[in-house]
Amino acid sequence: MSQSSPQSRVAIVGAGLSGLACARELKLRGISCTLFDRGRSLGGRLSTREVRVGGQSFRFNHGAPALHANTPEFQRVIADWVEMGAARWLQEPRVIAGSPSTQTIPERLASGLDVRSSSSVVSIARADGCWDLRSQQYPDNSVRFDEYSNVVFACPPEQARRVLEASQLGIPEELAAVSSIPAWVCMLVIEKANENEMFPSTIRCDSAEGVASIHIQHQDKRRAALVVTMSDAWSMTQNGRTIEDAEPLIMKASLNALNRVASGLYQLRHVQFAQAHRWGLARPSSRIDMACLYSTALRMGFCGDWFAGPHGHWVDAEAAYLSGIAVAEQIAKHD
Numbered sequence: 001m002s003q004s005s006p007q008s009r010v011a012i013v014g015a016g017l018s019g020l021a022c023a024r025e026l027k028l029r030g031i032s033c034t035l036f037d038r039g040r041s042l043g044g045r046l047s048t049r050e051v052r053v054g055g056q057s058f059r060f061n062h063g064a065p066a067l068h069a070n071t072p073e074f075q076r077v078i079a080d081w082v083e084m085g086a087a088r089w090l091q092e093p094r095v096i097a098g099s100p101s102t103q104t105i106p107e108r109l110a111s112g113l114d115v116r117s118s119s120s121v122v123s124i125a126r127a128d129g130c131w132d133l134r135s136q137q138y139p140d141n142s143v144r145f146d147e148y149s150n151v152v153f154a155c156p157p158e159q160a161r162r163v164l165e166a167s168q169l170g171i172p173e174e175l176a177a178v179s180s181i182p183a184w185v186c187m188l189v190i191e192k193a194n195e196n197e198m199f200p201s202t203i204r205c206d207s208a209e210g211v212a213s214i215h216i217q218h219q220d221k222r223r224a225a226l227v228v229t230m231s232d233a234w235s236m237t238q239n240g241r242t243i244e245d246a247e248p249l250i251m252k253a254s255l256n257a258l259n260r261v262a263s264g265l266y267q268l269r270h271v272q273f274a275q276a277h278r279w280g281l282a283r284p285s286s287r288i289d290m291a292c293l294y295s296t297a298l299r300m301g302f303c304g305d306w307f308a309g310p311h312g313h314w315v316d317a318e319a320a321y322l323s324g325i326a327v328a329e330q331i332a333k334h335d
């Protein structure tokens, strides 16, 4: 039996943007694949949280608030998303936001794909030229074994290393060399101090007190819903804090930042809802100048936002998406 028989079946660990891009490209090329994601919903860091405050629903894009395209290649991709109604321009042709929310983008990309959410890949083992993949389902913790011809890790480097270590497999040197930095964000609903005040959609801050930017998610005369993103430096020094510890610090810094651009009247009593969130693996601290990693011998690949592309131009969501396509192309080429 040849290496590519039985028919190629690819397991993709992670249904964030890189995993979804990979799965769509494989499907386009007639290669069957299954996406596993340990989260209840897919999209990874392209996520949206909905909360009700005082009888009103607010949606917070507490992961990526926007997606940036540096290359014409990715600019064409995001233009398609705008065209199909999953996104809207913030700055044509380079910056989009999901429409109505960030999570709309992964949800639309997942249409027609085989996605197993609440399903964590625990380990993989090589047997008879195939990968036996062990996954654990939530919430019942049941364990499942499936056989695949190829495995792709479409997740931050630490998460890929965890599975390889649990599988007692070697770590490729490129994978060993990268790591991620955290980001603290906070979702706030504030009562307007002045009903005529309208905030700009994005407020860039000087990071003096740790606030990097504030993205307005919704505003009317009475209230504004905001996502506050703390700076890399603040997030790294405060990484060990609990949510309860971090929340009041972020709230105070946010109100000070708002007061610098607005009426100066915002006090803690104006805060109707606050919830901090720590992304432990928010962004890679460095990137590899490659499109993806793929071993034809092992039939194992890696993609994600820790790849900067062959010319080092890809960043963030763009890097995730284009590296997902690149690994799918490698699989199609060698199968």
Ligand SMILES: Cc1cc2nc3c(=O)[nH]c(=O)nc-3n(C[C@H](O)[C@H](O)[C@H](O)COP(=O)(O)OP(=O)(O)OC[C@H]3O[C@@H](n4cnc5c(N)ncnc54)[C@H](O)[C@@H]3O)c2cc1C
Pocket: 013, 014, 015, 016, 017, 018, 019, 036, 037, 038, 039, 042, 043, 044, 045, 046, 062, 063, 064, 065, 066, 067, 068, 119, 120, 121, 122, 154, 155, 156, 159, 160, 163, 183, 185, 229, 279, 281, 282, 283, 303, 304, 305, 306, 315, 316, 317, 318, 320
């Ligand atoms: C606060 C914040 C702000 C950002 N702002 C921007 C921005 O303005 N512009 C921009 O372009 N980008 C931004 N980004 C970056 C962007 O969100 C990411 O680059 C992109 O979403 C990464 O996609 P990914 O598929 O590589 O990884 P992820 O989205 O992290 O997806 C990986 C998935 O793998 C799953 N997973 C991991 N291990 C396992 C396992 N063992 N089994 C099953 N599933 C597993 C995880 O649950 C996750 O869903 C931001 C990110 C953050 C956190």
